[in-house]
Amino acid sequence: MRYLTAIIFFALSFIATGHAQIVIGKPSLGFSQACASPSFNTYHTTFAFSPDTALEASNQFTIELSDATGDFSSASIIYTSTPGEVTTSPATLTFSLPNTTSGESYKLRIKSTAPVASSTASVAFAAYYKIQNTPFSINNLIETGSYCSGGSYLLTIDNPGDSMNDSPLKYPSLSFNWFRVTGLTSSEFVASGNTLAVNTPGVYFAETNYGTCTSDSFSNRVTVGELETGVTTFDIKSSIEIPYCASEGPTTLTAINGSAYQWYINGTEIPGATNQMYSTNLEGTYSVNVDLGNCSTSASIVLENTDFTASINVDETNIIEPDETLEVIVETTAINPEFVWYLNDTPITGASTDTFKASQKGNYKVEVKQTSGCVSIITFEFEVDKMVDLFPDVENIPNVISPNGDGENDTWVIPISYVSGTTSEVIIMSSQGEIVFKTDDYQNNWPQEPLELNGINPVYYYIITTANKEKKQGSITVIK
Incomplete structure (x- = not known):
């Protein structure tokens, strides 16, 4: 009888051990909302489980993140512990959010692998990964827009894709909300999307949709109004501050959005200049006609540059007598000019004024530099050759x-x-x-x-x- 009792006890112990189970409590969040970014993405959750003696040595705990509605059918695993790492209850795990996270009703749950168990879901929380968190531009930074009666004006988020403008359009996971200003510190939601067709006068701007998380990802403001025929309602935008330095490259002129464009310089049509933007490095008065569909508008801008002019008084090739010198004079409008003269690409010692007397044969160069305002250089090159006397009066026959x-x-x-x-x-x-x-x-x-x-x-x-x-x-x- 004692032998039979021992066998029964051993069998029951084996069954209990082979089917050990644990209960994992609802995870507690160490935050009310998760507003992650490239500079901060560390969060904690704490949970209890029982009994801790039921954990096998190979056990791993995982954290699952639901979708933005709290659904776990396509959950993401955002943390996995190493085997046997967590052995005592309660436990606190640290995790980071995926950079595509965006929503107001995410949930977490904890799972174990040995034995297999799962917690109930956590309370819902707002979570956003602010992958872009700097101001951005709309409407090419043009402060105004116009639409014809019965029409609309399209506001768009700019996407130059360069270091000067971290456009949120570079990040496909982001969405955007548009607002209309209603007061000094108030606004009303208008619509969501990458663009906004405006048919009501007002001041508009866009924000990246980070929900209840605060962010710095917002646009400039644009005033949109209904066009009165023949009235100029916008300013042409120049990519370089005017007056500008033409030697540093062209400026890009930008008109408001429209269906067709034609640019002019000093009243003369520029052939082929029929896009919203026009690049130039020439001074002048530029204007553009913009077709808005049922009506049109126009605007103009005067471009002035602070480059300087310079000239020299000699030809590219000069021939002088053997005992003659060539006086070279530079005339320039440069502010605080500097002059550097060269002979055969070697700087000439002491030659630093606007005048130089060339007495040697060779290739000369002078660099004229404006040192104030628009700092730039104009270079002139010229050649000096000496006239050869084919029949000089020599006394002896040379050897x-x-x-x-x-x-x-x-x-x-x-x-x-x-x-x-x-x-x-x-x-x-x-x-x-x-x-x-x-x-x-x-x-x-x-x-x-x-x-x-x-x-x-x-x-x-x-x-x-x-x-x-x-x-x-x-x-x-x-x-x-």
Whole structure:
């Protein structure tokens, strides 16, 4: 009998252990609403379970998040503990919200894996992930809009997608609410959506829909009114403050929304300028006609830039006498100008005024910089070459030349008594005795073609025979 009793007790103990269960209490929230963002996304929930001795070593607790209506049919698991991590009751778990969270009636529930159990749902709470939480622009920052009688004006959220405007349209999970201003600190909800068709005069703005969570994701305000025919009801928006610095790039002019556009400069139609925006870096009076459907409107803007003008008094190519200088003068309207002069891309020491005298052959450049207001630079380039005297009055026949293109001693220049017009015969031979040049009308122009200069400076020989048969002989060493 005692043996049978022991068997029955063991069996009952096995059955109880093999079917161990726990009860998980309703999770308690450590917050009333969850307004998460990229800079803050940490929340806590506390729950109790019993008995804690029923937990197996492999058990994991998970936190499930319902949809925005509290439905768990497609719940998201937002936290999973490691096996055996949580062993005592009550327990507090820390979690973060998905960046697509947006709604007023989310709920949480806690589940275990070993043994399998689930809590009841938590109380409902508002939860939003504020993925975009900075002001944004609508209507291209144009402060006004107009519609024809019986029509409407379309307000849209701008989406330039650049660092200057973190448009909420870059985040597909977001939705938007539109409001009409009713007082200094009050407004009324109008509609939801990415755009708003306005047919009632008023001041309008948009907010990203973060429900009861406060945020800084709101737009500028736009005043919309019904158009009176022929009355200008908007200002053209310039992307750059006027007066502007044209050298820094064009400005973009923007008109209000319409069905068709035509831009003009100084009263003349600009061919092809038929979009809402027009880019330019030219001064002038710009105007635009906007077709609103059943009526039209227009506006104008005067563009002025603070760039400067400059000019120099020389040509791109200049030839001077060997002992002559070229005086270069810069005239400019620059404010507090600075001048930097270059010869062959090397700054010329001491050259820092609006005047420079060029005496050397080469490629010159001057940079004129306006240092106040619209800081910019205008560069002028010019070349100076020296006139070559083909028949200088030299006393002796030279025995060295250096044909390197520097304008000095590039050709074999001999006394006037042996050159063109004297009928003197000039013969030049290589060191092997080969005649490489022969003429009776020498122009002081040998060598006419580039010579092959190897490691050793070659030596040539000349014979000059005058009209009365007198001869002059010698050598010519060609150096690099």
